[in-house]
Every structure is written in structure tokens, then in C-alpha cells.
Amino acid sequence: MAKRQQLGPYLTGHKRWVSSVAFSSDNRTLASLGGDDNIILWDIAAPHRLGQSLRGHSSPVESLAFTPDGTALISCAHTEARITGEKSQNEIRFWDMATRKERSAPFMCTTGRVSQIAVDPTGKTLELASCRSSGFGAEIEIYLCDVYSRQPRSAPPPIRADGVHCMAFSPDGRTLASGGELIEGGWSKGEGDIRFWDVNTGQSLGTPMIGHGRFVSGLKFNPDGRVVASSSLSDTILWDVATHHQVSQPFPGRETAFNREGKILAIYIHNDSTGANSIAFRDVATGQPIGQPITGITEVILSMAFSADGKTLMSLGVDDVGSRTISLWNVTLRQRLGLPITTQNGVLRTVIFSPNSKILASGSDDGAVTVWDLNLDSWLVRAGRIANRNLSTTEWNQYLGADSRYRPTFPNLPLDEGISLTGPTGKGK
Numbered sequence: 001m002a003k004r005q006q007l008g009p010y011l012t013g014h015k016r017w018v019s020s021v022a023f024s025s026d027n028r029t030l031a032s033l034g035g036d037d038n039i040i041l042w043d044i045a046a047p048h049r050l051g052q053s054l055r056g057h058s059s060p061v062e063s064l065a066f067t068p069d070g071t072a073l074i075s076c077a078h079t080e081a082r083i084t085g086e087k088s089q090n091e092i093r094f095w096d097m098a099t100r101k102e103r104s105a106p107f108m109c110t111t112g113r114v115s116q117i118a119v120d121p122t123g124k125t126l127e128l129a130s131c132r133s134s135g136f137g138a139e140i141e142i143y144l145c146d147v148y149s150r151q152p153r154s155a156p157p158p159i160r161a162d163g164v165h166c167m168a169f170s171p172d173g174r175t176l177a178s179g180g181e182l183i184e185g186g187w188s189k190g191e192g193d194i195r196f197w198d199v200n201t202g203q204s205l206g207t208p209m210i211g212h213g214r215f216v217s218g219l220k221f222n223p224d225g226r227v228v229a230s231s232s233l234s235d236t237i238l239w240d241v242a243t244h245h246q247v248s249q250p251f252p253g254r255e256t257a258f259n260r261e262g263k264i265l266a267i268y269i270h271n272d273s274t275g276a277n278s279i280a281f282r283d284v285a286t287g288q289p290i291g292q293p294i295t296g297i298t299e300v301i302l303s304m305a306f307s308a309d310g311k312t313l314m315s316l317g318v319d320d321v322g323s324r325t326i327s328l329w330n331v332t333l334r335q336r337l338g339l340p341i342t343t344q345n346g347v348l349r350t351v352i353f354s355p356n357s358k359i360l361a362s363g364s365d366d367g368a369v370t371v372w373d374l375n376l377d378s379w380l381v382r383a384g385r386i387a388n389r390n391l392s393t394t395e396w397n398q399y400l401g402a403d404s405r406y407r408p409t410f411p412n413l414p415l416d417e418g419i420s421l422t423g424p425t426g427k428g429k
Contacts, residue, residue: 012368013038014367016034017035019035019363027359029041039064040054041054052100056093059077059091067119067147073094112141139160162183171225175197177219179219191212193216206244214232214233223260223262224262229256234254238287251280254270256268262284280293292334299327301317303316312357313329326372343368
């Protein structure tokens with residue numbers, strides 16, 4: 001049980017790299033997209049392809065979003081201008097999950113490359129945001145569409161802003177946050193700024209928030225939308241969305257993840273002087289550290305995500321030989337769970353938890369999708385059958401975590417020497 005159990009063989013079908021995967025809300029269907037112009041749907045229960053690819057886009061698909069009820073999938077592809085004077089646009093298509101066919105003819109919108117795509121919590125409105133350079137600054141465009149009629153809704157005029165490097169919609173879909181750098185006379189002032197915009201009117205909400213000494217490279221709202229984390233190449237700041245004030249002073253770290261309750265922030269920290277990597281945890285309400293960080297990390301972390309229950313943190317990183325690996329971390333014990341997950345073929349490009357966090361799905365540059373089973377019970381059953389015995393306490397603690405209650409999976413198979421199940425915790429003695 002050196003690695004998490006892979007569910008079936010590698011899922012192949014893409015002709016080029018897989019850049020993104022998305023789960024439906026019921027955890028049953030996975031959609032993948034990549035460097036070709038196809039979208040592939042996969043059944044997760046017994047991983048296999050669901051029919052033919054969803055075809056129609058004339059250029060590579062760059063964004064996917066399921067509706068909250070899982071009945072539709074929305075895809076977006078950017079089409080570059082081919083002749084002088086022609087505008088580049090984004091092609092939007094709606095796919096019915098029951099029939100796996102388009103619900104309506106595709107339509108085109110905006111001229112900048114879409115970087116944010118979301119469906120509001122009601123499932124009624126599709127929201128898109130794009131940005132392109134314009135003069136000495138940037139031009140943000142917000143596009144709104146009715147999910148049921150597939151008809152455009154009244155959208156705000158283009159928004160003029162300083163240099164924009166990242167954007168994020170708030171969870172309620174009412175606000176767009178943009179992050180970048182202050183521009184003056186066509187030159188960067190060397191300061192990062194964050195702005196909030198009303199999605200329906202395009203109006204600026206308050207004054208710019210300035211605190212980073214370098215441009216803002218990442219923005220994330222916490223799940224209740226009350227706090228946003230902004231990151232530069234060297235530090236992170238938590239902001240109160242209502243007051244636009246800093247929750248605390250900037251702290252080290254550049255890659256972040258909120259837990260599902262939105263009360264804890266995980267921050268990846270790379271020490272440029274020593275080369276050491278660590279993951280720290282902070283209280284979102286105060287910005288203060290929580291406990292000790294996870295240390296001794298050998299990989300450079302590219303992205304992170306919490307499991308649904310907040311007990312496990314997943315990271316995608318690059319190890320010391322240049323291979324991309326997936327690691328799972330026990331948040332309570334601040335330790336790695338088992339060995340890093342790797343694939344036999346291709347470089348990992350993307351990885352996500354299923355909504356219930358029992359499945360992990362990844363995509364790689366060889367066009368393969370891999371599905372990993374994280375369900376504790378199925379893990380124990382597989383391991384016991386292979387070893388023809390119950391796990392030892394050492395194996396249990398290493399792969400499942402010492403804070404998990406030990407239990408024999410196969411009562412008729414032998415226990416490790418020294419294990420007693422008569423204690424109050426059942427962890428062994």
C-alpha cells in the first residue's frame with residue numbers, strides 16, 4: 001500500500017495534454033479537457049468513458065463549469081483572430097448531461113481571453129470574465145448569460161483598470177476581484193493592487209487596496225466570500241471584503257488554499273535563502289498562525305486544496321529530480337500520509353478532489369486521466385487482501401494517520417504482534 005489505489009487503468013482518449021478536469025456535484029461524472037478540441041466525460045463508479053467526445057469547438061477548450069445541479073456542462077474555447085482587423089472571441093457551448101448533446105447553438109462573446117468562468121449559486125446565470133491589454137493598462141470585460149434560455153443578459157461596459165494579472169468571482173457571483181499592479185504614465189509603480197467590481201454594473205466598489213510591494217499574482221475568496229487572500233511572488237495578505245482593510249500584516253507564502261468552512265488558510269512557503277519548503281496554517285479571522293507548520297517538504301508546491309472535512313490537504317508539486325507528484329498531508333498531525341502519488345506516464349498538469357473528497361482525479365501531458373480512490377474502507381479491504389493480514393500499527397499510522405482509530409478490517413486474519421483492541425482508543429498498545 002505504498003501508493004493510493006488507482007481505480008482501473010489510465011483513462012485515455014485525448015490526443016494532446018489534459019489541462020483541466022472537473023467533477024459533477026453528485027461525484028459521478030468527470031469531465032476532462034486539454035490541448036485538443038474535445039471534451040471527454042468519464043463515469044467514476046467503474047471508471048470508463050461515457051460515449052463519444054463532446055465535439056464542436058474549433059479551437060482548444062480552455063474552461064469548463066458544471067451547473068450546480070449537474071444537469072449541464074458549459075465549455076469555453078478562445079478563437080484567435082486570423083486576419084487583420086478581425087476580433088478574437090470566446091466560443092461558448094452548453095451540453096446536456098442526459099443526452100450529451102448541445103442544448104442550443106453556440107454563441108460568441110467578448111474579445112479577451114476568458115480567465116474566469118462560473119455559474120452563480122442559483123444555477124441561473126453564467127458569468128465570464130476576460131482581460132486584455134489596452135493602452136497603458138488593461139480592459140476587463142464581464143459577460144452574463146441566462147443558463148436556461150442561453151440568451152445574453154445585459155452586461156456592464158468594458159472596465160478600464162491598471163495592469164491586471166489575475167481575477168476571481170466571489171462565491172455569490174456578485175463581485176469580481178482583480179489583482180495586478182499600479183500603472184502611472186505607462187510604467188509600473190512597483191506596487192500591487194486589488195480592486196472589487198460590481199458584476200452587474202461594472203462599477204468600482206471602493207478604492208484600490210494596496211499592500212504588496214510586488215504585483216498581485218493570485219486571488220482567492222474564502223467560501224463565504226467575506227475574506228479574500230491576495231498573493232504576490234513573496235507574500236500573502238488577507239483582506240476583509242466589506243471594509244477593504246487588511247485582516248493582518250503581510251506574511252510569507254504565495255500558494256494558498258482555504259478549507260471548506262473558510263476559517264483556515266494553508267500557505268505554501270519557500271525560503272529563498274535556505275531552499276526549505278513548508279506549509280503553514282493561519283486563522284482567517286485574525287491572520288494569526290495556527291500551530292506548527294509542516295516542514296521537511298522536499299518538493300516545490302504548485303497548488304493545494306483541502307478535503308471536504310478539512311482533515312487532509314492535497315498538494316501538487318515538483319520533486320528534487322523534476323518529477324511532478326501529488327502528496328496528501330494530515331492536517332492534525334502535520335505529516336505526510338503515505339508516499340507521494342506519481343503516474344507512470346506523462347507529467348502531471350492538474351489534480352482535484354471530488355466534491356466528497358473520496359476520489360482524486362489527475363490529468364497529464366500525455367493525454368491520460370487517472371482516478372485515485374481515497375476511500376478509507378476500500379483502501380483497507382484492498383490492502384488486507386494483498387497482504388493476507390490486517391495492517392500493522394506502523395503501517396496504519398504511516399498511511400492512514402495516527403489520529404485515525406485502528407480497527408481490523410478482516411477479523412478472521414491475524415493481527416500484528418503487540419496490538420490490543422481492549423484499550424479505550426483501539427489504536428493498539
